[in-house]
Amino acid sequence: MAGRLVLVGAGHAHLAVLRRLEVFTSRGVRVTVVGPAPVHYYSGMGPGLLAGTYRPEQAGFPVRDMALRRGAQFLEDRVAAVDPESRVLHLAGGGSLPYDAVSFNVGSLVPVSPDWAGHGALFPVKPIENFIAARQAIGRRLAAGKTTVGVVGGGPAGLETACAARGLARRLGRQPEVTLVAGGGLLPGFPPGLRRRAHAALAARGVRLRERERLLAARGEEALLSSGERISCAVLLLAVGVRPPPLFRDSGLPTDSEGALRVNRYLQAPSHPEIFGGGDCIHFTPRPLPRVGVYAVRQNPVLFANLRAFFFGGEPVAFRPQRHFLLAFHLGDGRALVHWRGWIFDGRPGFWLKDRLDRDFLRRFRD
Numbered sequence: 001m002a003g004r005l006v007l008v009g010a011g012h013a014h015l016a017v018l019r020r021l022e023v024f025t026s027r028g029v030r031v032t033v034v035g036p037a038p039v040h041y042y043s044g045m046g047p048g049l050l051a052g053t054y055r056p057e058q059a060g061f062p063v064r065d066m067a068l069r070r071g072a073q074f075l076e077d078r079v080a081a082v083d084p085e086s087r088v089l090h091l092a093g094g095g096s097l098p099y100d101a102v103s104f105n106v107g108s109l110v111p112v113s114p115d116w117a118g119h120g121a122l123f124p125v126k127p128i129e130n131f132i133a134a135r136q137a138i139g140r141r142l143a144a145g146k147t148t149v150g151v152v153g154g155g156p157a158g159l160e161t162a163c164a165a166r167g168l169a170r171r172l173g174r175q176p177e178v179t180l181v182a183g184g185g186l187l188p189g190f191p192p193g194l195r196r197r198a199h200a201a202l203a204a205r206g207v208r209l210r211e212r213e214r215l216l217a218a219r220g221e222e223a224l225l226s227s228g229e230r231i232s233c234a235v236l237l238l239a240v241g242v243r244p245p246p247l248f249r250d251s252g253l254p255t256d257s258e259g260a261l262r263v264n265r266y267l268q269a270p271s272h273p274e275i276f277g278g279g280d281c282i283h284f285t286p287r288p289l290p291r292v293g294v295y296a297v298r299q300n301p302v303l304f305a306n307l308r309a310f311f312f313g314g315e316p317v318a319f320r321p322q323r324h325f326l327l328a329f330h331l332g333d334g335r336a337l338v339h340w341r342g343w344i345f346d347g348r349p350g351f352w353l354k355d356r357l358d359r360d361f362l363r364r365f366r367d
Helices: 012-019 043-051 063-069 130-144 156-171 192-204 293-312 348-365
Strands: 004-008 030-035 073-076 079-083 088-091 096-098 101-104 122-124 148-152 177-182 208-211 215-220 222-225 230-232 235-238 261-263 272-277 282-284 327-330 336-340 343-347
Touching: 004 012, 012 063, 012 293, 012 348, 030 063, 043 130, 043 156, 043 327, 043 348, 063 073, 101 293, 122 130, 130 156, 130 235, 148 156, 148 230, 156 177, 156 192, 156 235, 156 327, 192 208, 192 336, 192 343, 261 272, 272 293, 327 348, 336 348, 343 348
Parallel strands: 004 030, 004 101, 030 073, 101 272, 122 235, 148 177, 148 235, 177 208, 261 282
Antiparallel strands: 079 088, 088 096, 215 222, 222 230, 327 336, 336 343
16 A cells, blocks of 8 residues: 655664665655654764774664655654644654654653853763764863863763773873763662673773762853762763653653653554554663663664554564663773673773764665
C-alpha cells in the first residue's frame, strides 16, 4: 500500500531506515524526515569532539543528504505536538504534517534548572553538537590564559566530559582547573572495581572531584555548591542525567513517569499501532532499559522491518534487548576505561577498541 511515513528525528535508531529509504519511496510511500539539523552527531564520539580527538566531519551522519538521495523530503524542524486521533504532527516552525505511520527517535535532553541559567557559558551535553561549541569556548579562554571548567554529573557522561576537558587543554599545551561535581557519587550503581579505576583516572588527570555535593546555582563564572562553597568555572558543562522531551506527555500519548513514549516489543505504541519509536525517548514496556546508545543501535533493524511490515505486510519483528553490553569511557588522551562482563581494563588498548567500534559504526551507516 502507498501511504505517508514520517521519521521524527534522524538519530541512531533510524539509521537503518534512512539507509534503505528506497524500499519505501520506490513503492510509492511518501517519506518525510524531520530533524533539527542536517547532520546528526554520533553520541559515542561526543567526548572525543570535546577533547579534539575527532573533527566534526568525522563524527556525524549527513542525514539530510541521506534522505534526499533516496527520494525522501527533509524538513529542518521539530515536532511540537502530536494529534494521534487525526494522525497529524504539528511543527515548531508552523504548519502540520499528516502521516499514516510515524516513528520517533527524538533522543533525550539534559534538564537545566532556572537557577543555573545565569551562567555565562553553560553547555548541556545534549544535543551532541554542544560538545563542539564547548570545545570552542574552552579553547578561546585557554588561548587568553588560564581558565576553569566545571562539569556536573557523576555518571559516565560526567566522567568522560571532565576527562575530555583535560584532554583538550593538553592538546593545546595548557593546564586548566577542572572540577567534577558528582552529587550522587562517581558512577553510582556500577561495579566497585570500575569505580576505583574511574577515581584513579580522574586523579591521574588532575581533575578535582567533589562527591556528595550538588550544584545549587550558577551565575557569571561561578557555581554555588550545596556545601555553601563557591567555585570558579568559566565554562560549565551539564551531564546531570537525561530525560525524554515533553512531546509525548503533552500530546496525551501513553508515557512512563518521565514522559517517555510507551512501546511494546515491536517498538509500537500499544494504543496507536501506527506510532513507533526507538532510542532514549521510549519506555520499553517488557523491560525498562537504561538510556545507553547500544539499545538504539540494536533497534535499527527492528524499526526498519516493522515499518516495512506496516506498509507492505509481513510478520513484525520483536526487539530482544541484550542483557550485557560493553562500556567504554573515553578518557580524553588516547586512553579509555573498558568494562565487559566483569573484565576491566584501561589505557591505549581500551581506546583502540572503542575507537575501532565507533568508526566501524559510522562506516556501516554513512553513505
